Amino acid sequence: MTSVQLPWQNPVLARELKQRMSTPRIMLVITLYLVVLGAIVLGLYNARTGQRTGGFGQAGITQVATIGQGLFEWVLFFMALLVLFIVPGFTAASIAGERERQTLRAMQISLLSPFGIVVGKVMASVALTMLLLVASLPLLAVSYLIGGITFGEILISLGVLLFAAFSLSCITVACSSLVKGVTGSILLAYGIVIAMVGGSFIAFGVLSEIDQSRGFDQADPPSWVMATNPLVAIADVADRGSGPQLDPFGNVIFGPFGPVTNNTDSPLSFIRSMTESRFNQFGEIGFPEPIPVDIGGAIPEARDLQADRIPIVGEFLITSSVLAVIGLVVATRRLRTPAATER
Amino acid sequence: MTDATTIGIASPIVPEPAAARPTPPIVRARGLTKRYGSLTAVDGIDFDIPAGSIFGLIGPNGAGKSTTFAMIASLLIPTSGTVTISGIDPMQDPKGVRKAIGWMPDTIGVYGDLTVEDYLRFFAAAYRLPKANWEGLIDGLLELVNLGDKRLAQVDSLSRGMKQRVSLARALVHDPDLLILDEPASGLDPRARVELRELLLQLSSMGKTIVISSHILAELDAVCTQLAIMEGGRVHASGTPAEIRTSAGGGRRVRVDFLGGDSVEIACAGEHEQAALLVELVNRDPRTVIGFSPVADDLEGIYMRVTGRVADVAATGANQ
Ligand SMILES: Nc1ncnc2c1ncn2[C@@H]1O[C@H](COP(=O)(O)OP(=O)(O)OP(=O)(O)O)[C@@H](O)[C@H]1O
Ligand SMILES: [Mg+2]
Secondary structure, three states, X not given: OOOOOOHHXXXXXXXXXXXXXXXXXXXXXXXXXXXXXXXXXXXXXXXXXXXXXXXXXXXXXHHHHHHHHHHHHHHHHHHHHHHHHHHHHHHOHHXXXXXXXXXXXXXXXXXXXHHHHHHHHHHHHHHHHHHHHHHOHHHHHHXXXXXXXXXXXXXXXXXXXXXXXXXXXXXXXXXXXXXXXXXXXXXXXXXXXHHHHHHHHHHHHHHHHHHHHOOOOOOOOOHHHHOOXXXXXXXXXXXXXXXXXXXXXXXXXXXXXXXXXXXXXXXXXXXXXXXXXXXXXXXXXXXXXXXXXXXXXXXXXXXXXXXXXXXXXXXXXXXXXXXXXXXXXXXXXXHOXXXXXXX | OOOOOOOOOOXXXXXXXXXXXXXXXXXXXXXXXXXXXXXXXXXEEEEEEEOOOXXXXXXXXXXOHHHHHHHHOOOEOOOEEEEEEOOEOOOOOHHHHHHHEEXXXXXXXXXXXXXXXXXXXXXXXXXXXXXXXXXXXXXXHHHHOOXXXXXXXXXXXXXXXXXXXXXXXXXXXXXXXXXXXXXXXXXXXXXXXXXXXXXXXHHHHOOOEEXXXXXXXXXXXXXOOEEEEEEOOEEEEEEOHHHHHXXXXXXXXXXXXXXXXXXXXXEEOOHHHHHXXXXXXXXXXXXXXXXXXXXXXXXXXXXXXXXXXXXXXXXXXXXX
């Protein structure tokens, strides 16, 4: 009578995708997004290549690689923003909308489990996000072709973005199960995103100020403040550290002053500079000073600095996993029937 | 009509006299109570719904009908008391109950952006039916609810009555033994109501037990084998329509017409008393009797008396 269902055979997932694809809206969103992102890439590329004075011969592969990295980080930054904006939009109505349309209870008295419903909703929103990310892959490929980044870097960055999308979907589904109306659910979900991103920047900034006002000591502003922030995580992932940079063929990329540095002018680079600013002896938030000046032994060696840098990606992955699990549990519990009240 | 094999419904059983074979009730409620804070929506009701019956629950707005249904349908936790469906307690084994019931809510909740067939496919998947059977099943269901030509239509494009039938088809997807229909006739035009009634009889002849609610007694009088009149969370009268007539209505009334236009009504408890009273009247009265006719003391009157009495009690209670 019954048949085994594999995760991707989740009926809710299948139905959601059918419903989303039945309107041209999703295609419109993708097109609009690609047009905007494409324009940014084109503009940056023109500006960069225009900056080149003296042509290829002088600048050599280094500068081209820096252009590639810069583009990569810009595109990545916009993809991360996209995830932050679009995932709550895709997911906020998932359960609240079914409550509003009075379709939820029919699902609840079917043989679908509450967890199955929640997972179907999450998978649908992750799948749609994936569609957008895949659609913007060609733009990442441009930077890959220019050079300066590796295929592995692209894969890892996309992986982190997808994980962020997954975690955010779980949190938003929980919002959707907690709040009765769609509007409330959307507001709550975006409120959480703003807190996770903006709030963590502000908190870190305040803590850094306090830290710096105390002068040099071993205590740093706690990095976990940023652990909920996908932008910081993605900036960290795109960070090449101070190690030698490799071109697509695996050769070390050298510039006029040695291996290619980590400094691009992308927003991700700026975010990195914030997290590194605690090592800036003058407390200026802005450009990092990778090699601190020795003013008397209080400052760690440059090597230690690198090792000491906030392992934000790891913290982010752990925090996101925890938040995802909490989201799934909350939503599942909210959908469980029989319940004390239905409305 | 319906291809019974494709939708897996057993061939119609020949109706037998109810008394000949005492079947255990398919739904049994004992002291079933639901409170929302200080408001008692369902107040310790007892009832049995015999297997194979069409059971009508009638009552005005707020009587507690939907709440009762939600407790049967494994959606709501009773505050106290129990309800079992084929012996299964929804609190213990909600999945067991869900396999046995098809429930149609009082609101039409359908996915408007799907086609009718996709809508039904979703629920076929939700009930984990083998995919190979889906298409035949959907054909059978749509034919049953008379929407065969709407298979590819967008649900949003359907009329209210059609959506209600789509919703009914959904409730039948997994071929449940018990159908719980919460006000299926609301918002339907007279023709659609007649069609619904015919559909209910057809489903009943397929062996399904049907529980149905309404505010309008006339809607259920003609089809129901069992009725319960509910008001203020309590069941005030229940039984077969005939039983309710005798118990709650104080028997039947007959109108006697006389030559010249006069008429009288006499009330009597049963058939024998009726005959005796009529004979006595004809003998005693000097006027010429030209006809007798039963006064249409249908259940509507009883319903109004029962619910009206409750309203009076509530009103006096509020004044004190
Ligand atoms: N979730 C809830 N919270 C508080 N009160 C509720 C809730 N659900 C129902 N009620 C109350 O319980 C009572 C019974 O409601 P119910 O919906 O069962 O009545 P009904 O007989 O189905 O009425 P109608 O004919 O209008 O559908 C009403 O007074 C209603 O206000
Ligand atoms: Mg109701």
